[in-house]
Amino acid sequence: MRIALTGSAGRIGRAIRAHLAVHGHAVVGLDRVAGPHTELVGDLGDAALLDRLCAGADAVVHVAALHAPQVGTLPDAAFERVNVQGTQALLDAAARHGVRRLVFTSTTALYGGAGWIDEATLPRPHTVYHRTKLAAEALLERAAAAPGGPAVRILRMSRCFPEAAPLMAAYRLHRGIDARDVARAHALALTDRGPRCTTWVISAPTPFRRTDLALLQADAPAVLRRRAPGLVAEFARRGWPLPATIDRVYDPSRAARELGWVAHHGVDAVLAQHDAGSTEVLPARADCCEPC
Numbered sequence: 219m220r221i222a223l224t225g226s227a228g229r230i231g232r233a234i235r236a237h238l239a240v241h242g243h244a245v246v247g248l249d250r251v252a253g254p255h256t257e258l259v260g261d262l263g264d265a266a267l268l269d270r271l272c273a274g275a276d277a278v279v280h281v282a283a284l285h286a287p288q289v290g291t292l293p294d295a296a297f298e299r300v301n302v303q304g305t306q307a308l309l310d311a312a313a314r315h316g317v318r319r320l321v322f323t324s325t326t327a328l329y330g331g332a333g334w335i336d337e338a339t340l341p342r343p344h345t346v347y348h349r350t351k352l353a354a355e356a357l358l359e360r361a362a363a364a365p366g367g368p369a370v371r372i373l374r375m376s377r378c379f380p381e382a383a384p385l386m387a388a389y390r391l392h393r394g395i396d397a398r399d400v401a402r403a404h405a406l407a408l409t410d411r412g413p414r415c416t417t418w419v420i421s422a423p424t425p426f427r428r429t430d431l432a433l434l435q436a437d438a439p440a441v442l443r444r445r446a447p448g449l450v451a452e453f454a455r456r457g458w459p460l461p462a463t464i465d466r467v468y469d470p471s472r473a474a475r476e477l478g479w480v481a482h483h484g485v486d487a488v489l490a491q492h493d494a495g496s497t498e499v500l501p502a503r504a505d506c507c508e509p510c
Contacts, residue, residue, distance in 0.1 A: 219408065220244045222275040222317070224262065224308065225282030227251040230323060230378070230400055234279060237401035246271060249282065262304030268311035277319040277408050278312050280305065283354075286327060286347045294346045301350035302357070309361050312368060319369045321407045322358055323400075324351050326376045326393070326419060332435065332465035334428045337374075337417055337472055355417070362415035369414055371407035375400050376421035376468050382500045383492040384458040387485045390422050391446055392467040396483035397498075403479045410477055421468035422481040434464040449485050458502055 221238055225231040226247025232255050235245050248258040248271045260267040262282060272278065284292060284300045305322075312320060328351050329335050330342030343349045355372055362370040377394045386394060403420045410416070425445040426434065434441050439460045443450050453460055473479045492499040 219276040220246070220274055221408070222271045222278045222312075223247045224271070224278070224280050225249055225323075226255045226257075227253050228281060230375075230397055231255065231281045233397040233401040234281065234404050237398070237405055238279075241405060243405075246275070262300060262307055265307060265311065268308055269314065272308075272311045272315040272317055275312075275315065275317050277321065278308065278317055279321045279323070279404055279408070280308055281323040283323070283351065284347065286345065289345045289347050297346045297350045301347075302353045305354040305357050309357060309368075313361075317368060319371075319408065320358065320361075321371045321373065321404050322355065323404070324355055324372050324374045324417075326374045326421065326468055328352050328374070329466075334431055334467050334469060335419070336469040337419055359415050367414070370416075371410060372415070372417040373400070373403055373407060373420045374417060375403075376419070380498050380500050383488060383502050384453065384456075386499055387449065387453075387488040387492075388461050388464075390483075390485050390488055391442075391449065392424050392426060392464055393421060395421050395481060396487060399479075399481040399483055402482075403473065403477065406477050406479050412476060416476070418473040418477060418479075419468055419470050420473055420479070420481075421470045422484050423470060423474075424467050426464075426467050431467065434467070436463070438462060438464045446485075452485075452489060456502070 221243050223235055223245050226235055227249035235255050238245050247256045249256040252259045258267055258271055284297050328341045328343050328348040329339055330344050341352055343352055358370045361367045375395055377389050378397055430441050442460055488499055
């Protein structure tokens with residue numbers, strides 16, 4: 219397939235591009251940042267550039283966005299322009315060139331509050347980032363529902379960025395994901411033959427159950443000793459504190475059932491990366507025992 223990829227210079231864009239290229243797809247990347255992963259340099263507001271991106275494409279993977287760290291440093295209007303208007307401009311370009319499939323990288327952050335979280339959970343957006351990602355999803359859903367609209371796959375990915383090893387390892391049990399697993403989910407979404415529009419939570423499998431939630435919030439170590447004894451033992455060996463409380467659990471089981479996707483890189487991968495000195499996992503810190 220020929221894949222048009224936005225946000226090709228970012229961490230997730232690079233991971234997706236690498237995975238697609240290894241599996242024989244031709245990828246054309248667009249980003250505001252020039253580099254080895256980007257053929258087209260420019261903004262989502264440039265219609266001519268989007269035409270070049272979408273011409274001859276079999277599918278679009280839309281990763282480009284303003285993100286949570288930019289909230290408060292950029293005006294809300296910038297989030298609206300990039301995350302919402304940029305998505306509409308990309309949809310328009312894809313329609314002009316007959317692109318029949320679009321995979322959208324969204325975020326579990328838009329769910330907001332605590333609890334057991336799956337695709338049926340109502341979002342509770344708190345920031346302009348959350349609101350504009352939801353607005354972009356709505357644009358895509360409407361496009362898919364229109365006569366002759368594209369097939370749309372929305373992947374709400376969980377926490378995925380470099381941070382202290384104890385935090386990352388604990389998050390990987392309930393609200394974290396490896397970029398390589400995110401990339402594989404996108405690749406599977408490109409060929410999924412399900413309904414016209416589908417949304418999936420993309421997060422590492424959890425050992426926890428819904429019935430654990432109250433105790434996780436009150437006494438996470440007690441649940442961890444029962445559900446994840448290997449992690450407890452490894453944390454003890456390394457002198458790392460266990461999280462005192464876990465307020466939310468993302469459930470990716472629908473993606474496993476419908477997409478055939480399961481994350482491959484869990485706690486063991488985090489520990490291996492840490493021990494190898496990977497820049498994906500930051501060193502443990504004395505202050506890294508904040509609640510998960």
